[in-house]
Amino acid sequence: xxxxxxxxxxxxxxxxxxxxxPQVLYIDKHLIHEVTSPQAFNELKERSIxxxxxxxxVATADHNTPTINxxxxxxxxxxxxxLEQLSKNCSDNNITLYELGHKYNGIVHVMAPELGITQPGMxxxxxxxxxxxxxxxxxxxxGIGTSQVAQVFASQxxxxxxxxxxxVTVNGKLKKGVLPKDVILYIxxxxxxxxxxxxxxxxxxxxxxDMSMEGRMTVCNMSIEMGARGGMIAPDETTFNYIKDRQFAxxxxxxxxxxxxxxxxxSDIDAVFDQEYIFDAEDIGPMVTYGTNPGMGIKITETIxxxxxxxxxxxxxxxxxxxxxxxxxxQINYVFIGSCTNSRIEDFRVAANFIKGKQKAENVTAxxxxxxxxxxxxIIEEGLKEIFDNAGFELRQPGCSAxxxxxxxxxxxxxxxxSTSNRNFEGRQGQGSRTILASPLVAAATAVEGKIIDIxxxxx
Amino acid sequence: xxxxxxxxxxxxxxxxxxxxxxQIIPARFLKATDKKGFGDNVFRDWRxxxxxxxxxxxxxxxxxxxxxxxxxxxxxxxxxxxxxAAWALVGYGFKVIVSSFFADIFKGNALNNGLLPLxxxxxxxxxxxxxIHKKPETEILVDLxxxxxxxxxxxxxxxxxxxxxxxxxxxxxxxxxxxxLSKKEMIEAFETQRK
Numbered sequence: 001x002x003x004x005x006x007x008x009x010x011x012x013x014x015x016x017x018x019x020x021x022p023q024v025l026y027i028d029k030h031l032i033h034e035v036t037s038p039q040a041f042n043e044l045k046e047r048s049i050x051x052x053x054x055x056x057x058v059a060t061a062d063h064n065t066p067t068i069n070x071x072x073x074x075x076x077x078x079x080x081x082x083l084e085q086l087s088k089n090c091s092d093n094n095i096t097l098y099e100l101g102h103k104y105n106g107i108v109h110v111m112a113p114e115l116g117i118t119q120p121g122m123x124x125x126x127x128x129x130x131x132x133x134x135x136x137x138x139x140x141x142x143g144i145g146t147s148q149v150a151q152v153f154a155s156q157x158x159x160x161x162x163x164x165x166x167x168v169t170v171n172g173k174l175k176k177g178v179l180p181k182d183v184i185l186y187i188x189x190x191x192x193x194x195x196x197x198x199x200x201x202x203x204x205x206x207x208x209x210d211m212s213m214e215g216r217m218t219v220c221n222m223s224i225e226m227g228a229r230g231g232m233i234a235p236d237e238t239t240f241n242y243i244k245d246r247q248f249a250x251x252x253x254x255x256x257x258x259x260x261x262x263x264x265x266x267s268d269i270d271a272v273f274d275q276e277y278i279f280d281a282e283d284i285g286p287m288v289t290y291g292t293n294p295g296m297g298i299k300i301t302e303t304i305x306x307x308x309x310x311x312x313x314x315x316x317x318x319x320x321x322x323x324x325x326x327x328x329x330x331q332i333n334y335v336f337i338g339s340c341t342n343s344r345i346e347d348f349r350v351a352a353n354f355i356k357g358k359q360k361a362e363n364v365t366a367x368x369x370x371x372x373x374x375x376x377x378x379i380i381e382e383g384l385k386e387i388f389d390n391a392g393f394e395l396r397q398p399g400c401s402a403x404x405x406x407x408x409x410x411x412x413x414x415x416x417x418x419s420t421s422n423r424n425f426e427g428r429q430g431q432g433s434r435t436i437l438a439s440p441l442v443a444a445a446t447a448v449e450g451k452i453i454d455i456x457x458x459x460x
Numbered sequence: 461x462x463x464x465x466x467x468x469x470x471x472x473x474x475x476x477x478x479x480x481x482x483q484i485i486p487a488r489f490l491k492a493t494d495k496k497g498f499g500d501n502v503f504r505d506w507r508x509x510x511x512x513x514x515x516x517x518x519x520x521x522x523x524x525x526x527x528x529x530x531x532x533x534x535x536x537x538x539x540x541x542x543x544x545a546a547w548a549l550v551g552y553g554f555k556v557i558v559s560s561f562f563a564d565i566f567k568g569n570a571l572n573n574g575l576l577p578l579x580x581x582x583x584x585x586x587x588x589x590x591x592i593h594k595k596p597e598t599e600i601l602v603d604l605x606x607x608x609x610x611x612x613x614x615x616x617x618x619x620x621x622x623x624x625x626x627x628x629x630x631x632x633x634x635x636x637x638x639x640x641l642s643k644k645e646m647i648e649a650f651e652t653q654r655k
Contacts, residue, residue, distance in 0.1 A: 021625030147572035
């Protein structure tokens with residue numbers, strides 16, 4: 001029987017099936033961080049259950065870390081305690097931890113791929129909904145709750161019902177200035193925030209085939225924003241070239257053997273999906289969001305739609321926007337380029353390329369937060385830091401930062417922030433803050449102009 | 461995990477769609493390393509303004525509404541995987557969340573904490589919402605064994621779906637760790653066979 005990419009990996013990881021119930025799915029890699037793991041460690045400790053496979057767990061500190069002065073002791077007592085708990089839990093249980101300041105430290109969904117930990121055909125989980133990012137490599141990767149973190153600690157398995165399959169195909173040529181972020185924001189704006197619930201999504205078509213690994217990660221990252229537990233893209237030469245020679249990638253003949261296996265993973269030509277959507281690349285433009293969920297997006301040249309629904313109205317009221325109006329010329333005082341969606345080297349190259357020779361507008365505070373220590377080092381090495389410094393942008397140290405504002409990187413009440421992150425929920429970037437999601441290019445242009453502009457005019 | 465069979469309770473209406481887990485428990489409260497105290501901050505930024513003043517217009521603050529059942533708009537629990545959202549709802553005293561649709565991860569987290577995510581049809585959700593708005597003292601009956609939700613003193617009811625395995629867990633207070641540990645030998649054999 002013909003199988004999808006998802007079927008092939010899932011079926012190879014099923015340990016057992018409960019009659020009329022869930023399946024026991026084996027997990028290859030378990031990524032953990034400071035926020036969603038402590039209660040799971042406690043659970044096991046209280047029940048005297050050992051960690052079953054510590055060498056299949058990798059830990060990093062990212063959600064609750066400062067992005068300046070990382071060499072100094074952390075001021076916030078609760079944050080300090082949470083990070084110390086992680087260090088203690090990892091050392092007590094022989095788990096590899098890339099703590100704050102380590103050369104491999106970074107946002108979990110940036111550091112694991114760049115170290116070659118993420119590989120095609122794997123099952124991967126993390127107590128973070130954006131674990132879908134790793135699906136860019138042709139892996140089954142998804143976010144889990146803390147009870148499930150404890151289950152994987154205890155057994156390296158999870159009890160799950162196999163999700164349904166969904167395929168989103170985009171073919172054609174993307175217009176100038178349209179980035180992977182725009183592609184996924186466009187898809188979510190068309191399908192809505194719950195169309196993917198209960199499904200695992202495969203992205204197919206030449207648009208994704210032509211994307212870099214960084215771009216594919218941006219797309220898969222936001223699968224959860226349409227409700228899909230995970231997103232994935234078939235592994236190909238781009239994938240293999242990215243993984244080759246990375247720290248934890250297989251080497252020599254082992255690598256060749258793996259590649260031969262990885263080549264068997266793509267969905268069979270006649271594989272059937274439970275749901276299919278097809279879009280044309282030509283229809284996609286640079287995107288911005290106007291509301292309080294990622295599905296409320298429009299092309300930058302479009303106007304905010306009119307909808308007669310109380311949740312929609314509540315959302316516009318929160319944003320202080322009016323139905324029927326355009327976001328062009330909207331003054332913006334905060335710009336954030338970072339998060340597990342857009343904090344990889346390619347994102348900073350795009351921003352630097354636009355910013356070069358220009359100046360940040362005076363009204364704007366512009367934070368650039370790299371996804372990892374390695375990305376930070378690369379920004380310096382490629383001379384991008386100089387461009388950012390000269391233009392008045394602030395390059396900070398790696399972490400989740402203003403994407404969820406757990407640390408001090410918060411957007412003040414009532415202020416708009418054009419952000420490359422993944423969620424525009426009420427208060428997501430700080431109490432009362434108003435988030436407009438966009439690509440690194442739109443974010444960079446906004447910072448330079450001090451307002452949202454029609455970027456398509458500058459490019460043509 | 462606490463056992464769950466049936467409850468009869470008044471309900472609190474929350475007629476907002478796409479309630480995400482950032483609203484249920486904002487990120488700044490995720491710094492704790494245990495599961496306690498999250499109930500105090502459930503829906504924090506809807507219940508209180510930035511200065512800590514109570515928002516009296518918000519249904520959880522309305523003295524007319526009480527009970528351990530929350531009736532919420534479509535697509536409840538979307539966004540972040542934080543299980544703190546389930547701990548906050550349970551900590552506040554909710555035992556059942558009724559909605560016409562639940563986000564995946566939240567649903568699993570709720571079930572793992574003895575909180576029943578009860579999916580009803582959009583039309584039954586509207587009936588429930590209208591009934592509670594008009595008569596806040598109305599009692600709602602939830603019977604997990606029979607998989608029925610009904611409105612007291614009316615003939616209005618609906619059956620609901622739940623995974624049979626999860627139903628058994630809820631009724632008996634079992635959790636997945638116990639089950640997975642019982643499969644340890646099988647898991648080890650699986651590992652050996654893959655090498």
